[in-house]
Amino acid sequence: MTKADIVSEISKKTGIDKSTVLTTVEAFMGVVKDSLAGGNNVYLRGFGSFILKKRAPKTARNITKNTTIIIPEHYIPAFKPAKSFGNMVRK
Numbered sequence: 493m494t495k496a497d498i499v500s501e502i503s504k505k506t507g508i509d510k511s512t513v514l515t516t517v518e519a520f521m522g523v524v525k526d527s528l529a530g531g532n533n534v535y536l537r538g539f540g541s542f543i544l545k546k547r548a549p550k551t552a553r554n555i556t557k558n559t560t561i562i563i564p565e566h567y568i569p570a571f572k573p574a575k576s577f578g579n580m581v582r583k
Contacts, residue, residue, distance in 0.1 A: 528569050540573040 499517055503510045524542050527534050534542040544567045552563050573581070 536574075538574055539577055540571055543570050543572055544568070545570045 495514075495517065499510055499513045502508070502513045502517070506513070524534050528542060528544060531544065533544060536542075547566050547568060549565045550563050552561050553559070554561055
């Protein structure tokens with residue numbers, strides 16, 4: 493499902509015009525991105541959490557130059573579904 497599909501579905505279910513829904517969806521995604529970039533997690537009860545996961549430093553290889561490099565500790569965004577949401581998907 494794409495962002496356009498999501499906007500269409502919300503528009504059908506709520507009766508709100510697509511341009512307003514698109515603005516709202518993009519604003520929601522912007523708030524989530526800004527929050528994660530600022531180091532804060534986003535918790536949506538009944539849906540899930542957008543969290544930051546910490547990756548430990550590691551040694552990797554650059555196979556084109558045949559050298560090793562150190563990848564520093566860093567954070568990546570992740571989504572953890574709520575228990576009720578996860579159970580719905582598993583069925």
